[in-house]
Amino acid sequence: MERSKLAKVKLPKEKLVELDAFIDSLEDKEGLLIHILHKAQEIFGYLSLEVQLYISKRLDIPAAKVFGVVSFYSYFTQEPRGKHTISMCMGTACFVKGSEQILETFCNELGVKSGETSKDGLFTIKDVRCIGACGLAPVAMIDDKVYGHLTVESVKEILDEYRKEEQNENQHSESVI
Ligand code: FES
Numbered sequence: 001m002e003r004s005k006l007a008k009v010k011l012p013k014e015k016l017v018e019l020d021a022f023i024d025s026l027e028d029k030e031g032l033l034i035h036i037l038h039k040a041q042e043i044f045g046y047l048s049l050e051v052q053l054y055i056s057k058r059l060d061i062p063a064a065k066v067f068g069v070v071s072f073y074s075y076f077t078q079e080p081r082g083k084h085t086i087s088m089c090m091g092t093a094c095f096v097k098g099s100e101q102i103l104e105t106f107c108n109e110l111g112v113k114s115g116e117t118s119k120d121g122l123f124t125i126k127d128v129r130c131i132g133a134c135g136l137a138p139v140a141m142i143d144d145k146v147y148g149h150l151t152v153e154s155v156k157e158i159l160d161e162y163r164k165e166e167q168n169e170n171q172h173s174e175s176v177i
């Protein structure tokens with residue numbers, strides 16, 4: 001497909017240029033579809049329908065093939081993610097220690113369901129299986145940091161810490177401008 005037709009897709013130009021440059025640098029483009037999708041997710045933050053269609057046209061392969069790969073691998077996300085990802089463990093050890101109530105507290109505090117992103121764009125929460133820290137049950141990870149022995153109170157404190165940190169960053173960037 002010609003570049004001029006691809007240009008109709010409404011995606012940020014500088015990001016498309018970056019993705020194009022990456023695709024152009026590959027010899028076996030179709031065989032490296034997963035590789036390209038990883039790169040696209042890194043560039044755009046998530047794989048929207050537009051991004052998936054763009055890749056299918058750019059590689060000249062059926063859109064269904066791209067959709068199939070994206071939905072097969074849980075690593076890929078089709079929705080925008082929050083700045084921080086909360087992974088609440090619902091494995092057996094955590095479950096018997098009350099992870100259900102902890103997940104509910106996170107969700108209530110953020111006003112979302114598991115799998116969703118808070119309105120302020122700060123957190124995405126999801127439930128996951130054992131993350132290998134059963135001795136600290138109930139456990140959650142926020143990005144790559146582990147929080148153990150969680151209680152309803154500590155969930156609120158942890159979220160407040162992140163919110164304060166965000167406020168400080170915003171104030172700092174305003175004062176720099
Ligand atoms: S069951 Fe939660 S860390 Fe293992």
